[in-house]
Amino acid sequence: MIETGWAIGYTVGIVVVLVVVALVVPILVLAHRIGRQAGAIDASLQQSVVNTAGLAGLSTTIESADTIVAGLRRGRKRLGG
DSSP, rough: OOOHHHHHHHHHHHHHHHHHHHHHHHHHHHHHHHHHHHHHHHHHHHHHHHHHHGGGHHHHHHHHHHHHHHHHHHHHHHTOO
16 A cells, blocks of 8 residues: 555656646757847847938938028028929
């Protein structure tokens, strides 16, 4: 009877360990895939920063364009147009 209890205990323990392994392995595989993709995503985002760096001066360009257009309007009014 005692040996049967040990056998049942070991069997249940082994089943529990196998179930945990069956649940953890896919999670670890997904984490590994995400880790590999994270490097590519980070590189892409860094390239986006480089590609959009010129937009920082966009407000200055808009202000300059507004000043030029206002000057052109004043000139047109003075010329009678």
